[in-house]
Amino acid sequence: MTDSPRGNGRSLRESDPLLADRIVGTPEQQAAARPAVAAGWDEPADIEKAPATIPDLSEVEVPPALKAEIEAHMAKYPNVRSAALPSLEAAQRVHGWCSPEALRQVAAVMRVTPAYLSMLATFYDMLNTEPVGRHYVYVCTSVSCHLRNAQALAEAMKAAKQEGDDVNVREFECLGACDMAPMANVDGRFIGPIDPSEAPEVLAALREGRTPLPGRGLGDEGFRLPWEGES
Amino acid sequence: MPKPEPKLITFEIDGREVQAPEGQMLVDAAKMGDVEIPYFCYEAKLGQPVGACRMCLVEVEGIPKLQTSCSTPVKDGMVVNTKSDRVKQAQNAIVEFLLVNHPLDCPVCDKGGECPLQDISYGWGPGRSRFIEPKRHFEKPVALSPLVAIDRERCILCYRCVRFSQELSEDYQLVFLERADHTFVGTHDGHPYVAPFSGNIIELCPVGALTSQAYRFRARPWDIEDAGSICTLCPSQCNVKYTTRDDNKVVRVLARDNEDVDDGWLCDKGRFGYQAIHVPERVTRPMVRDGGELRPVSWERALSEAAGALARAGDRTAALVGGEATNEDGFLTQHLLRGVLDSPHVDSRTSGVLDPQQQAVLAQPDLTAKVSDIEWAGTVLVLDTELVDESPILDLRVRKGVRRNGLNVIVATSRPSTLDTNARALLRFAPGAGEALLAALAAAVSGQGDLEDLSGRAGTSAEILRGAAELLQEPGPVVVLWGERLSQGERGRQAVARLIDLARQLNLSGTEGAGLLEVPRGTNARGLREVGCVPALGPGLDTATRAGKSAGEIAASVPGEVSALLLVGADPLTTHPDRGMWERALDRATSVIAFADFVTEGLDEHADVVFPAESEAEKDGTMTHPDGRIQRVRQAIARPGEVRPQWSVLAELCERLGNPTGLLSGAMVSERVFESVPFYEGITLAEIGGKGVRWQERDGAARLPRVELPVGELEIPPRATAEGLRLGTGPSIWSNRVVEHSPLLRFLLPEQVVELSPEDGERLGLRTGDQVSVSVDGTSVSGRAFLRSDMPPGNVFLIEGTRTDNATALLNGKPRSIELLRAEETSPA
Amino acid sequence: MAVQEVRVLLDNIDEPGLNHIDTYERLGGYQAMRKALTEMEPDEVLAALENSGLRGRGGAGFSMGKKASFLPKGSMDKYLCCNADESEPGTFKDRLLMQKNPHRLIEGIIIAAIAAGANKAFIYIRGEYVLQADVLDAAVREAYDKGYLGQNILGSRNDVDLVVHRGAGAYICGEETALLDSLEGKRGNPRLKPPFPANQGLYNGPTLINNVETLNNVPLVIAKGVDWFKQFGTEQSTGTKVVSVSGNVQRPGNYEIALGIPARDLVYGLAGGPPPGRKIKCWFPGGSSAPVLLEEDLDRPYSFEAMAEAGSMLGSGAIIVVDDSVPIVSVALRLAQFYRHESCGKCVPCREGTNWTVKMLERIDTGDATPMDLEIMAQVQTNIIGNCLCVLGDSMAMPIGSMIEKFRDEFVEHIERAREAKDRLSVELGTYAEPADAVA
Ligand SMILES: Cc1cc2nc3c(=O)[nH]c(=O)nc-3n(C[C@H](O)[C@H](O)[C@H](O)COP(=O)(O)O)c2cc1C
Ligand code: SF4
């Protein structure tokens, strides 16, 4: 990957406002459709911006702990680019989502372009390119769970989410927990089976910083499925 | 990696026996048997196939599943079927799938008429779509950048554009975002895709998804024509096609794939610069200074004033020939001076003095590498040049060599290079210390001489030099891409001596595929030297009977020494070092006569006569590529206004000065050039044709006297100053007048950037973005500070050729250190 | 009818602390590794694995020993990737094995790596398996501390480094070449084959890719021998299998059986069959990518060959049971939606075909389809099969195709009833319009 050549790096708007208007519309029209990390299908490029080349570390403030973690990941692999996913995961932990700034920080440390990272962040389901919430509740609604009424659980969870909850409640494809169906993956903890009526409790727990449905999570002390042991 | 010799094999396709090079992909091999296999995502120039579109599926005997012919190399005895029902069904299926989300707006699509998807749908599709659900709908073309628009409805996600950005130019700005049927082509956070080669994706797109902001809706394929020529904007001399309309308008520039020159790529300067041809500020009539102002006049008046002035000045005339002049213009200019005015003062270089002996050595056919040698070399040494800025297309060639053939790259530059990430060794040396670096490198290679001391003089470390020396001695030819900068300093002669010495030690002239390839400043620098536009050399590199003044000496001449100055497409105030001295020189000259397409600041103040110059698309003539390939510049459109061919104006001047040339046509001038340069002898325009000829590969080459590489004592290079900040400069790919005058390119015009290391920035209390001023004995320029982590401390880099605050103001051909570097009071928010 | 599990992989699975190295070693762990290192030549190990008949448990069912022997000899870096992406709907066996008994996997990786000459190993585990990844990380550290991983294992000249690499949510990364791209820090796009991973895989080096359960079998084969291993299972499907049973059964879970027992024993005997009063409408024998089978097929032996014979596949060894209360269209729609969402989007037939199929199924459900659409849908499936870059496309087309084929009448009935319902509704709402297809 290359840095931009000499003297490049000004935006069209800076140098030729009228032309910018002609090509991408006036600043007002632009503001109406401000692109996100993955500017949508309908979004023009933002001519206000300079091209997103590899940011120089001297221009980017990276939290030291994050920088250290990324560098540790880079050291683990024969090719540093393999560190991209773990590094994005780390950046998401720090920033709450893969924000443009988060990507810039990873890019500066890894010496890759931000686009290289948004290309990845938008491909993988667990990386969020929008601020959807620091906690997550993934309700599995794939075939096996679907057969055990997962849809109802999903609706219940969505309904239980309240204004201001910092939680990403979403349906998710098979989580590899069909034996626990219907189930949810709450911040990495697999909980199931869950009755839709328990949904409010799960979100309340997240809200109040408690462990949702203690003892009901895979890996919890003495966890068992209701029908295990009986025969 | 040595270029492999392809071996022919025989395979059967649709019942026909066909011969093809072993290992060639089936899609291409099929063409040898006139079998056309439809495809979208495959493009040999993009390297490894991706097999994404699935359009090229064929049946290969012995393999149960259909195979993608884009990724199946032919083998001897292979039996292929591209017409079976299975294949037909698959092709129908793919076309139907592709059209599921493709709008049928061909009538209003720029690609209409030259669209692979359109053609393939007719040729191989089911002829109907059973897809009745609503198609995707999006904003029709939105900007991807100021230069390129994207229509995502039409995109078929073939990977071509993103592969170009990621694997060819390696700018990695253009990517796929999202996944599955949500996938789309885009950039990070809506930033525009702005990079030196971005325009190539327009030509790569197999549908009408990526279009040129400049060309969109300008024309439809059936009312345009194509005219082949070459791009004259930099020494890469890429082969181009001008798409013209009504014989008088260039509406687009396309690549004209020539793998010996450009591999089919263009930089954005070459692709979009044509807009400057059709702008109102273009000079299209002769002008003379009248009442202190340049005013349009008749040709008669301009010619007589010019002839008069030249007659008066006689042998006190000096000529500067700009790098974009053709061999013909250059030849006639030196003829006008030497033959008519009896003045030896003609130079096409911006600074430094060429030594005739050295020039004879450098011109030796077996010492010159050709462009295609780069990718097959074992090791390439990039020496004192930033390819992407000074010969962009070679930058792509080096990357190709690394990617495909495991080429070793040594980057030996003072400023961090965009090629650093592809390099096996980085030699950062003090700006202007190229001579010392070469001496040290030679010492590391030969094991003789005081490596420690020499590397110290170059401002680098012996350790790194040893590593580089090892790479240079690995098997496989070595190609040295060296920047003309090396030969321009006050010790240019000694630096070139060191370069030649290294070449001798590495036996470059004795090794097939090895050699030196200069990256000169001017597009036609090599041709202009070979036709005699340097003070010491006449046509054919013959030592001139009377050595004239070099550009620098012309500028420094005492009053009266030079009274008339002829500027043939030259603009010393922007391109030549020591701007101050040039301003004084222009002031001093009693008359300044210029050929120009735009009135620059310098001309506006100093020119007495201005002849309108042809644009690159209006010219006829030849140029010589740095590797010796003579190429044709061909007129594509009629000359606007009163513009006349430059050669005819020069001939007219000769005639008026009592020395008729007898030249009646451009072709005749070319012939005269070929006759006058012994090693060009016998070349004809027809022979040059569309792809050019390297004179070294013709019998005529024998007419260049053979000289051995000199052996002998070389001076000890001076030590690079350690104290203070050293000044380094270089042009930007965008510092060019066509960028300034093309409406869509103008935003790329560089403003001065002052690059320094974070350490130095820290020390001086500067941050990236601060407006700073840089002074070197008295003269200062200002620019935006940029602290780059990869910059070695002690060096500061500025851009040459900016419209204001041009770094050339700080240069004088000697290594310079900066007196003062500080933030300006008025730092803009 | 009491059916007994054969617990070989799942022996001691509930032993407290089994995830710690000393417990594992107390129960005989890492003996196979010592044996392979001290008493056997790599080629002997490969031979044993091949002779054991052990077949891949990840989906393709290819001979483990053979694949390992494909790696070229030579001093270049070679890689082993353990495929722990387990994302095939209905599959959750690897999860159990990794969480409860991480060291057997590590031991299997060490043995396989040394046998195949690989010096760098990776476990690519799906990002959602946070708990299991943490368990593995801890176990890997223990193994390093004991000198079982790293340089000169047990004083031998063998080096094996092992890194646990977490994915970030993409089913396609289970496909072996997409896994490699993802591990290299790219989007998880499958690669063209050839070149095959054995020759040019991770970082273009020779690479062996195996599933978690496959590698769990390796220490058993080496420790207890080929004959012991072959006593379980059938001629062509040797050994035991941890089968994930889910869907409409009374006791969903992982059950280990000797391959070849009647599927009915699994579904009814072990998993308790469908809820009382329900009948089985159809079942997926090998994850959601396997064409569905009917109730009567339950009497077939559960083995690679028998499932193939029945026109389906054993795949990842995951049984999903659908009972007669569920409309087949809803199953098909969920399935299609899964594959549309998980398609990497690289190749045309999969990207557009899954998308088109979902849209048609949605119309069927909303009453905007005619029986003719059913024909088109069936043809779209045939147009996908065999034309994609990897088999994800086929993984949707085959089960959907099998459903259309086996439940055509129910589809047609569904279409008709949905249309009537819609017309009734729109008449009531006064928004009656010609059905979409009449217009088209
Ligand atoms: C779309 C797709 C998804 C797959 N997912 C997995 C998976 O999650 N785990 C797995 O072990 N194999 C998966 N496979 C199979 C792998 O490609 C590969 O065959 C297997 O990991 C080889 O290991 P084995 O020989 O031990 O079975 C998948 C294949 C495809 C086409
Ligand atoms: S079949 Fe699907 S998943 Fe596989 S390569 Fe094609 S698009 Fe990607």
Ligand code: FES
């Ligand atoms: S050209 Fe072969 S798959 Fe696209």
